[in-house]
Amino acid sequence: MKYYFSLQFRVLCRHIKANGINPYFAFSFLVIVFIFLSLSFFKQSAYAPYVYALLPLTFLSAAGGQRRNEFLQITFTKKNLRQVRMVENAIMVLPFIFILIFKLHFILSVALLVLALLISLVTFKARKASTIPTPFYQFPFEFPSGFRKSYLGIIISYALIIIGIYIGNFNLALVAMALQFLIVVSYYNLPENEFYVWIYSKSPKQFLISKMKIATLYSFCLVIPAMILMLLFFSSHWLIIGGIFLSGLLIVNTALLGKYALFPSEVNLTQIICLLFSILFPPLMIIILPILYFTSLKRLKPILK
Amino acid sequence: MISIENLSKSFTGKNVLNQINLTFEPGKVYGIVGENGAGKTTLFRCIAGLEDFEGEIKSDSELLKNVTGFLTTEPYFFSKMTGAEYLQLLCNARNIQLTNLKDKNVFDLPLNQYAETYSTGMKKKLAITGILLQQNELFILDEPYNGVDINSNILITQIIKKLKSLGKIVVIASHIFSTLTESCDAIHLLKEGKIIMGGDHTQFDAIENIMIGTQVNAKIDQLGLV
Numbered sequence: 001m002k003y004y005f006s007l008q009f010r011v012l013c014r015h016i017k018a019n020g021i022n023p024y025f026a027f028s029f030l031v032i033v034f035i036f037l038s039l040s041f042f043k044q045s046a047y048a049p050y051v052y053a054l055l056p057l058t059f060l061s062a063a064g065g066q067r068r069n070e071f072l073q074i075t076f077t078k079k080n081l082r083q084v085r086m087v088e089n090a091i092m093v094l095p096f097i098f099i100l101i102f103k104l105h106f107i108l109s110v111a112l113l114v115l116a117l118l119i120s121l122v123t124f125k126a127r128k129a130s131t132i133p134t135p136f137y138q139f140p141f142e143f144p145s146g147f148r149k150s151y152l153g154i155i156i157s158y159a160l161i162i163i164g165i166y167i168g169n170f171n172l173a174l175v176a177m178a179l180q181f182l183i184v185v186s187y188y189n190l191p192e193n194e195f196y197v198w199i200y201s202k203s204p205k206q207f208l209i210s211k212m213k214i215a216t217l218y219s220f221c222l223v224i225p226a227m228i229l230m231l232l233f234f235s236s237h238w239l240i241i242g243g244i245f246l247s248g249l250l251i252v253n254t255a256l257l258g259k260y261a262l263f264p265s266e267v268n269l270t271q272i273i274c275l276l277f278s279i280l281f282p283p284l285m286i287i288i289l290p291i292l293y294f295t296s297l298k299r300l301k302p303i304l305k
Numbered sequence: 306m307i308s309i310e311n312l313s314k315s316f317t318g319k320n321v322l323n324q325i326n327l328t329f330e331p332g333k334v335y336g337i338v339g340e341n342g343a344g345k346t347t348l349f350r351c352i353a354g355l356e357d358f359e360g361e362i363k364s365d366s367e368l369l370k371n372v373t374g375f376l377t378t379e380p381y382f383f384s385k386m387t388g389a390e391y392l393q394l395l396c397n398a399r400n401i402q403l404t405n406l407k408d409k410n411v412f413d414l415p416l417n418q419y420a421e422t423y424s425t426g427m428k429k430k431l432a433i434t435g436i437l438l439q440q441n442e443l444f445i446l447d448e449p450y451n452g453v454d455i456n457s458n459i460l461i462t463q464i465i466k467k468l469k470s471l472g473k474i475v476v477i478a479s480h481i482f483s484t485l486t487e488s489c490d491a492i493h494l495l496k497e498g499k500i501i502m503g504g505d506h507t508q509f510d511a512i513e514n515i516m517i518g519t520q521v522n523a524k525i526d527q528l529g530l531v
Contacts, residue, residue: 131387131418132385138393139393139397140391140397141383141390141394144385149384192383193381194355195377196383196394198355199394199439200398200399201370201398201399303354303355
């Protein structure tokens, strides 16, 4: 079991090194970003701790995927397997627990740990027969595939908006709307297999523009009901709502261009840095977007010629 | 016509392909055989434009990759993407209008299921359907028969014959020589990155004998079984 975890760490370091980044620098950077984003998140609403405690549980269900578990099952004994899953889940929620303790939410931190350990006993089986319908089937793959992976998050975000409207908490509803854009950003966090770029009979410019059009259109479709609801019930805040909506669309495009700016590298620190600056200071996107766009053109040229 | 001239490729100093010269004519089917690691997949990736290389590939098309259908050895599918969406994606990528999908599903695949849940053979059949729908001029098929049931094997062979009659170029790689003799006009034997022999039907037996002689018998002798 010890070897398994040290191997996981080595593999992770190799991935980071393969992209020309010092792993210790990457880890330090991620810790700072994580702490900063977490603390900013807590400022948004009185309900933020509850949403924050729910976030890591989505990663845990992904880690319990069937194929991965099958590999672990044939590799480890039943007892070791349970230990491995428990330790893995504990490691994944630990950063969130530290923040919750720091913010003095002791009960939530214990509840999160208990839930993480309970989830380690569950294997999420892939259901072959049922396909989750998606309104985004016309232009695969990011949205249809991402929507199916994140539909629970989307439902939760809409539920939070409705709760926010019901209790008259504008900040909660706004955070939930911003969360929808972050969910869409996650659709663009990993580069696709080069085959899926190669198949396009488009120039890099045409390819990027078509991808950006789809990202903008589908993000618009996904978040527009939320924005309409917010405008109806918090009409005095129309400027903030509109600002977040526009910034969200730009951030999605930043994520998209960030992905292709280092394509086909997997660990995309550039994307993380650009996204972070875009979220912190949206006007910066006026500079960041063109830089990412032209870098992406360069990176796509060898494949799309 | 596609003409490959003096194509060489190396990875970190190791020559994977060495001075390859081949010509592919429209309306003909070509087979590339060779043991694992001979360089078949790398050669295909070079033709498809997925790898840089030394030498030259000339073709009648302005941009060869835009009319190339590439069936990879292990087609990759995104998670939570249905078979129908995969086909839609491939058609969108080439600006092809996808209509009557039901009729075009010749392998009777469960297109509303997630492609990642398909069996090995079904994945291959989905990928083949995709490149056929793209209406390509050049078809590069890397191990098209792997993991595919016997009926689909026959259907794939018939599809290849149809492509040939339509004037398309088909290049197939296979470990199994017998799968190629029926459909190929010419077969080339690749060994350690070099074409060591090639020819039409009259040469097929000789090529197969070389394959068996150098790549099979010699290996069995190395085992020293008594």
